[in-house]
Amino acid sequence: MAMLEVENLCAGYENGYVINEIEFSLHRGEFISILGPNGSGKSTLLKALQGLLTNASGEITMEGQKLLTLSPREIAKKIAYVPQIFPLSFEFDVQEIIMMGRYIHQGRFGGITREDRKIIQEVMELTKISHLKDKKIAHLSGGESQRVFIARALAQDTPVLFLDEPSSHLDISYQIEIYHILRDLQQEKGKTVLSTEHNLNLAIPYSQNIMFLKEGKIHSQGPPEKLVTKQTIREVFDAEVDIRKNLHTHKPEISLILHSANKK
Amino acid sequence: MKKPIQKSRLLWILLVLLGAGLFISFLHGPVKTSFTDLWNFLIHKDQTYATIFIDLRLPRIVLAFLVGASLSLSGAILQGYFQNPMAGPFVVGVSSGASFGAVLSIFLGWNIQFFGLSLQNVFAFASGFALVSFVYILSQRKGVYKVETLLLTGIAAGALASSLTSFLIFFKSESFKQAVFWLLGSFALSDWNQVNAVFPYFLLCFVGAEWLAKEMNLLVLGDETAQSLGCPVNRVRKIFLALATLLAAASVSVSGIIGFVGLIIPHWVRILIGPDHRNLFIFSSLMGGTFLIYSDLLARSLLFPTELPIGIITAVVGAPFFIYLLNQRR
Numbered sequence: 001m002a003m004l005e006v007e008n009l010c011a012g013y014e015n016g017y018v019i020n021e022i023e024f025s026l027h028r029g030e031f032i033s034i035l036g037p038n039g040s041g042k043s044t045l046l047k048a049l050q051g052l053l054t055n056a057s058g059e060i061t062m063e064g065q066k067l068l069t070l071s072p073r074e075i076a077k078k079i080a081y082v083p084q085i086f087p088l089s090f091e092f093d094v095q096e097i098i099m100m101g102r103y104i105h106q107g108r109f110g111g112i113t114r115e116d117r118k119i120i121q122e123v124m125e126l127t128k129i130s131h132l133k134d135k136k137i138a139h140l141s142g143g144e145s146q147r148v149f150i151a152r153a154l155a156q157d158t159p160v161l162f163l164d165e166p167s168s169h170l171d172i173s174y175q176i177e178i179y180h181i182l183r184d185l186q187q188e189k190g191k192t193v194l195s196t197e198h199n200l201n202l203a204i205p206y207s208q209n210i211m212f213l214k215e216g217k218i219h220s221q222g223p224p225e226k227l228v229t230k231q232t233i234r235e236v237f238d239a240e241v242d243i244r245k246n247l248h249t250h251k252p253e254i255s256l257i258l259h260s261a262n263k264k
Numbered sequence: 265m266k267k268p269i270q271k272s273r274l275l276w277i278l279l280v281l282l283g284a285g286l287f288i289s290f291l292h293g294p295v296k297t298s299f300t301d302l303w304n305f306l307i308h309k310d311q312t313y314a315t316i317f318i319d320l321r322l323p324r325i326v327l328a329f330l331v332g333a334s335l336s337l338s339g340a341i342l343q344g345y346f347q348n349p350m351a352g353p354f355v356v357g358v359s360s361g362a363s364f365g366a367v368l369s370i371f372l373g374w375n376i377q378f379f380g381l382s383l384q385n386v387f388a389f390a391s392g393f394a395l396v397s398f399v400y401i402l403s404q405r406k407g408v409y410k411v412e413t414l415l416l417t418g419i420a421a422g423a424l425a426s427s428l429t430s431f432l433i434f435f436k437s438e439s440f441k442q443a444v445f446w447l448l449g450s451f452a453l454s455d456w457n458q459v460n461a462v463f464p465y466f467l468l469c470f471v472g473a474e475w476l477a478k479e480m481n482l483l484v485l486g487d488e489t490a491q492s493l494g495c496p497v498n499r500v501r502k503i504f505l506a507l508a509t510l511l512a513a514a515s516v517s518v519s520g521i522i523g524f525v526g527l528i529i530p531h532w533v534r535i536l537i538g539p540d541h542r543n544l545f546i547f548s549s550l551m552g553g554t555f556l557i558y559s560d561l562l563a564r565s566l567l568f569p570t571e572l573p574i575g576i577i578t579a580v581v582g583a584p585f586f587i588y589l590l591n592q593r594r
Contacts, residue, residue, distance in 0.1 A: 072491045073494040080492070091534075092484075100482055108478070
């Protein structure tokens with residue numbers, strides 16, 4: 001059975017819908033990447049799927065329940081979200097930020113339980129940030145703070161994990177590190193992962209299925225081996241590329257044609 | 265930036281300051297009283313100065329504390345609410361609304377009492393609260409509202425109310441002095457009725473703010489993040505705005521507009537003990553109350569026997585200190 005079933009979802013902001021007629025399903029333990037050019041509605045889709053947008057219609061079914069009728073608290077028990085990072089000026093330290101992931105599990109004045117501490121410890125080890133626990137979030141590098149927010153999402157202890165452009169603003173070594181963490185979470189902890197990504201070569205080897213978004217609609221979806229072709233990339237991104245096989249993973253890989261911009 | 269000081273240490277410092285402030289305020293006033301008089305009153309039940317201590321000085325001290333605590337708590341709430349350390353209790357226009365109400369009642373010149381409160385108190389509270397409600401309704405669209413719109417609408421509505429106030433004062437210039445005293449704040453007319461009027465609001469709002477302090481910590485991360493962590497953002501925001509407005513309107517209605525307390529105290533407390541609102545709300549209240557007790561002491565003793573409006577003191581002390589804090593943080 002699908003973990004998340006989406007039917008005819010249209011959603012957006014005050015000025016109208018940004019995404020239209022979205023239909024797909026996310027299965028337990030699966031890793032799906034949402035790909036598409038800037039402004040194609042990737043982030044909007046992630047937000048809509050958590051009920052964060054009030055201007056939305058259609059049906060989202062999460063484990064048999066209608067998601068748009070659930071309270072934030074109930075949704076937060078099922079889906080954890082790692083938003084896109086941007087310069088942060090919070091004065092909270094790393095530990096306090098991660099503890100906020102435990103919000104739905106805590107009583108009002110109960111304070112921090114032993115279980116909370118155990119989980120915080122675990123997720124910090126998993127994301128390799130234990131040494132940063134007393135640092136202010138504002139003093140961390142992009143890669144470090146991205147790992148803190150993944151740790152917070154893990155502390156939320158949900159079956160599903162959403163990530164919005166987890167590799168943006170990161171150096172290449174950090175990009176790979178983040179995706180390794182995500183793969184470990186999927187394979188070892190059984191997490192279901194839905195992530196948006198603009199770097200195709202990064203997303204493809206880690207995803208069982210990918211979805212191409214263009215102008216707010218699904219262009220195509222399926223396993224990357226079938227889906228990633230010169231034709232699709234031309235249609236979705238308006239770019240001329242070659243496709244070859246990655247030397248290690250044997251999955252499709254984008255090879256840039258450097259003079260294409262001039263030819264057009 | 266310096267390391268935050270320990271909370272227990274700050275608590276002791278504040279309690280000692282508060283105690284000292286209470287003591288000095290008790291002894292100081294137009295009628296000369298000595299430590300022996302206070303001792304005799306407290307220990308030997310000497311009734312010579314009972315009225316002065318109990319009916320004149322005590323309500324004034326308690327009211328100054330309550331108003332300071334309310335304004336600082338209101339400021340602490342709104343700084344979190346707008347995620348902006350420049351926010352204060354008057355940012356959405358409650359002060360302009362309240363002063364319009366007060367000046368209107370001075371203008372009308374009716375002398376009516378409501379449960380021991382003057383018409384001025386009641387008008388100020390009602391129009392301050394009404395203005396913010398009006399701003400809130402205006403900045404809503406389809407049940408959703410944007411924080412920015414709220415802020416800007418508040419500024420516009422506040423400006424409108426202020427110009428109406430000026431208009432009233434212009435038309436009846438003999439009420440100018442009374443109005444000015446009110447516009448700059450004063451505890452000169454404090455009595456127990458006012459304490460009784462403000463205290464329930466403070467208590468209710470303090471408990472409410474502490475109750476939702478964890479949610480406020482989440483709001484600081486941004487609305488979407490807060491909601492994705494499970495926080496019912498819309499409801500929490502509504503409640504916090506109501507609490508901050510009630511606190512500010514209640515304070516302004518009994519003491520006039522006392523600037524800077526609600527801006528500077530929560531800001532300073534944040535620097536001292538960090539961003540956790542569970543602590544911020546408690547310490548802002550305590551520090552704000554203590555600060556106003558001392559400010560009131562200065563207001564009535566600097567040019568003794570003339571009393572200065574307290575808003576002048578808080579601004580003179582507060583503004584340079586605020587600039588100093590801002591430079592420290594850079």
